[in-house]
Amino acid sequence: MKLKSTTLRAFTALHSWVGLCAGFALFVAFYAGAITVFQQPVQQWASPRTVAAASLDDMQGLLDHVLATHQEARIRLGMTFPGYAGNSPTAYWPDRHGTWQFASPEQPDGGPTLPGAALPELINALHYSLGLPLAGMYLMGVVSLLYGIALVSGLIIHLPRLTKDLFALRPGRNLKRFWQDAHNAIGVLSLPFHAVFAVTGAMLCLSVVLMMAIGPLAYRGQLLGASATAMDTAPQRPVTGVAATLAPVSTWVAQARAVARQQGLRDFEPRYLKLSHAGDSHATVEITGEVPHAMATGTLALDAHDGTLLADQLPGQRDANHATLAWAYALHFGDYGNALVQWLYLLLGLGGAFLFYSGNLLWIETRRRRQQAEQRRSSRLMARATVGVCIGVCVAISSAAVAAQWLPRLGLSVDNGERWACFVSWALCLLWACLRTPAQAARELLWLAAVVTAMVPLAHGMATGAWFWRSAAAGQTAIAAVDLGALALAAGFAAMARASARRARTGEPNSVWADTRE
Amino acid sequence: MWARASAGVVPGFFLVTAVIGLVDWLLPGPWQSALVPSVLAFCPLWVGVICASLQFAGGRQAWLWLGALAGTGLLLLHALQTLDWVR
Numbered sequence: 174m175k176l177k178s179t180t181l182r183a184f185t186a187l188h189s190w191v192g193l194c195a196g197f198a199l200f201v202a203f204y205a206g207a208i209t210v211f212q213q214p215v216q217q218w219a220s221p222r223t224v225a226a227a228s229l230d231d232m233q234g235l236l237d238h239v240l241a242t243h244q245e246a247r248i249r250l251g252m253t254f255p256g257y258a259g260n261s262p263t264a265y266w267p268d269r270h271g272t273w274q275f276a277s278p279e280q281p282d283g284g285p286t287l288p289g290a291a292l293p294e295l296i297n298a299l300h301y302s303l304g305l306p307l308a309g310m311y312l313m314g315v316v317s318l319l320y321g322i323a324l325v326s327g328l329i330i331h332l333p334r335l336t337k338d339l340f341a342l343r344p345g346r347n348l349k350r351f352w353q354d355a356h357n358a359i360g361v362l363s364l365p366f367h368a369v370f371a372v373t374g375a376m377l378c379l380s381v382v383l384m385m386a387i388g389p390l391a392y393r394g395q396l397l398g399a400s401a402t403a404m405d406t407a408p409q410r411p412v413t414g415v416a417a418t419l420a421p422v423s424t425w426v427a428q429a430r431a432v433a434r435q436q437g438l439r440d441f442e443p444r445y446l447k448l449s450h451a452g453d454s455h456a457t458v459e460i461t462g463e464v465p466h467a468m469a470t471g472t473l474a475l476d477a478h479d480g481t482l483l484a485d486q487l488p489g490q491r492d493a494n495h496a497t498l499a500w501a502y503a504l505h506f507g508d509y510g511n512a513l514v515q516w517l518y519l520l521l522g523l524g525g526a527f528l529f530y531s532g533n534l535l536w537i538e539t540r541r542r543r544q545q546a547e548q549r550r551s552s553r554l555m556a557r558a559t560v561g562v563c564i565g566v567c568v569a570i571s572s573a574a575v576a577a578q579w580l581p582r583l584g585l586s587v588d589n590g591e592r593w594a595c596f597v598s599w600a601l602c603l604l605w606a607c608l609r610t611p612a613q614a615a616r617e618l619l620w621l622a623a624v625v626t627a628m629v630p631l632a633h634g635m636a637t638g639a640w641f642w643r644s645a646a647a648g649q650t651a652i653a654a655v656d657l658g659a660l661a662l663a664a665g666f667a668a669m670a671r672a673s674a675r676r677a678r679t680g681e682p683n684s685v686w687a688d689t690r691e
Numbered sequence: 692m693w694a695r696a697s698a699g700v701v702p703g704f705f706l707v708t709a710v711i712g713l714v715d716w717l718l719p720g721p722w723q724s725a726l727v728p729s730v731l732a733f734c735p736l737w738v739g740v741i742c743a744s745l746q747f748a749g750g751r752q753a754w755l756w757l758g759a760l761a762g763t764g765l766l767l768l769h770a771l772q773t774l775d776w777v778r
Contacts, residue, residue, distance in 0.1 A: 183692040183745045321738035329742065368735075375734035383733055390705070391712025391768060396726070403726040494727040501731060 181330065188326040189536060193555075195319035196529040197562045198303060202313065202374075203529065204566060205300035207522025210507050210515050211658075212293045214651035216259055218633065219290035219577045227255035231278050232262040233422050238281045239264045240419075240451050243274070247451040257444040259289050291588040292577040295595060296570060301378065304596065314378030321371035328364065331357055348680065349538040356531040359524050366521045367528075373505035403494040406486045407447075407474035410455040417454040417478050422446075428480035429460045429473045436487055438464040438471070448477060457483060464488055468509050469499035519658075526563075533559040541684055548685050553611060556685040561606030564618040567666065569599035571625040571659070578632040598625075611685045612677040619670035627663035630656035694750020699741030702757035707736045709764025716768065716777040 176184070208215065232255060239246050246266040253263045264276045264283070276283035287294055295304070302309030360367070381397075388396030402409065426443055433441035443462040450456045456477035461470050464487070471487035472495070486495040503509045507518035537552045537559075576594035580587045602621070606614040633656055634640035639649075641656035677688035715722045715729045740757070747753035771777045 180745060183695070184742075186692050187696060187742070187745065318734060318738060321735060322741055325738055325742045371738075372731065372735050376731050379734070380730055384730060386704075387708045387711065387733070390708045390765060391715075392722070393772060399723045399726055400730075403723055493725055494723075497727045497731055 176329070176333075184326045184329050188323055188330055191319040191323045191326070192529070192532045193536060195316045195323065196532050197558065198313065198316045199320055200526050200529040200563045201303055201566050202300050202316070203522050203525035204563075205296050205570065207519045207526065208570065209293070209297045209300050210518045210522065211651075211655065212297065213259070214655050215293045215296070216289055217649075218652050218655040219292040219574070226260045227262055227278055229255070229423055229426065231255065235262055235264055235276060235278050235281055236422060236448075239266070239276050239283065243268075243283065245269055246274075248449065250448045250451065251445060252448070253445045254443045261288065263288055286588065290577060291591055292573060295573055295591055299566070299570070299595075304592075310378050311382060314375055314382070317371055317374035317378060320367075321375065324360075324364065324367055324371055327360055331361065335361065348676075349535065349541075352531050352534050352538065356528060356535060359528050359531075363521050363524055363528075367525065369504045370525075373501045376501060377505065404498060405459065405474075406472040406484050406495070407449070407457040407459050408484055410450075410457060412450050413454045415454040416452055417456065419448075419451060419456060419477050420480050424480050425458055425460055425475055425477070428475055428482070429462065432473055432482050432485060433462075433464065433471070433487060436485075436490060438467065438487055438489070440465050441471070444470065451477065454478065469496075469503040471499070530559065530563050533563075537685060543681075543683055546683050548683070552685050556611035557606045557614060560611060560615045560618055561603035564615070564622055565599045565602030565606070567622045567662075568602050568618065568625050569595045571622065571629055571662075572598040574629045574659070575625065575632045578636040582636055610688075612673070612688050615686065616670055616673045616677060619666050619673055623663045623666035623670055626659050626666060629659035629663075692745065695744045695747050695753040696741060698747070698750060698753035698757050699737075699744030702754060702761045703737060703740035703744060705761035706757055706764060707733060707740055709761055709768055710736065712768045713764060713771075716771065721778060 232252065236250075236252060239250065243266065245268050246264070248266075250264060250266040252265070253259075255262045261277045261279060265273055268274050272285055274283045274285060275287050277288035280288055298304050298309075301313055303313065305312065384396050384400060388394055392399075425446070429443060430441045433439075441462050441464050443460050445461055447459040447461075448456065449458075457474055458477040459472055459474045461472040463470055467488035469488065471485070471491070473485040473487065474483040475481065476483055486492065486499075488499075491499065507514055533555060537555050540549055540552050542548055573591045573595035576591045577587060580590040580594075602618055605618060608614075609617065630641055639652060641653040641660075644650075644653035644656070673686070676686050680687060711729045711733055715725050718725050744753045744757065747756065
């Protein structure tokens, strides 16, 4: 397809604008999201003490206690199995005001705080909402749409020279060309991964708003009502008002495994359950679990009293709705396959963060005045914002991790302290970037990121004695990997700081990145 | 560029709604059985329409074409639903 030069220019302008509007949020989403892939190891790493692996009996005890003490939990309750989201099971249900309550064997009476360390959830909140309240998620939904537009327009601009340029990484004096090559190569090579995130990210953040908007137009107002049935496995059963006793969790698990085996799926491993109308004779339980070598999860719906199978959506047998949903979740969260997939997601996530960072650098470089030292105000502002927001969030996440280890030892509240450490350090980085020249700010904040990130394993070792070589020797490789990952990131930041310093000293003088004058 | 892109955003939204609705309701079986794939497909299709809108010669053409297509699509869908020819 040959595009007219005016159309190509329009695509280039569109790509730049949506990239600029969404780039900062996307950098945060990708950097935090890359770490969120390892949510469970980070949870173990940040937990003040290692909780011993719980059993199904512990889960049963927690379920009985929650149902006996919280009337609302009888209407609707979810529960993770031990070993899925941490060693302990967690029960969760909405109270009468709609606020989610959480309980674990350690906090059986429940409360609005998610059990376990707050650090992984803080990083996850940065990933999906920039740490903002509810509107943050919708904002990220819009950002996902802009991201999709940037991907398509970027591909269209690059398409005519795709094969020629793809592997042409040209280092040398022309820095802009080098950044452009790296931006294009990473963008194109990881395109399927980015396409998956643009689509699933938009769906996860915007589906409810979208369904409310298109429902009356195309579905006669029935879309929202039908969506629950399309996404749940259990059939809707009316409450009878007749009391009945629940079968034990072990019976549900045994029945779910037996049904899965009958369908040729061996080793069905339950991950979480959803129980509704507990105590009523029409109580139902949905058990979602993994099957080795099957892509995405499968769900069975059972009668909660006798374990009779009501319906199932297992791999190979799922309808279009459930298969789409299971695939979308699995692809977004990278929770299929083995550790290799997770490491790949980490690398591609960091590569994505680079894509948005390099996009901003290219925007600045394209507008550079080569013949005069004074650069445009817009370039200086963009450079400051890029350094403050992007390097700032790296400092912020590492600060929160350091705080997670040291705050309890200082007798301070971990949850609030981590948030303060995160957002105050981020704000200070932004302020610093405003006060210094872009070249100074880039160099200094990169060194700061290197130092704070290198402090992550140090803080962990000093606080718990679990130095990474000890964790590795004790077979706790996931915990050691968090420390080693932080060290690797710190080395990366230090290398970038040195490169920035070198660029400022010896690179082309007329640039916002040069140590001459602004 | 903005006039054309905004055509992709505003009438483009209604056009994609119509297309999604028509496909979902015209597929064999009840529309509910393809609900999740339809909602999932919405955003990529909308992005596609926004990008494709830059191919129009100008903003006016983009708004007129996309608006007319969206209106026709939604009217057709409503007619089919009202006549009970799709379910």
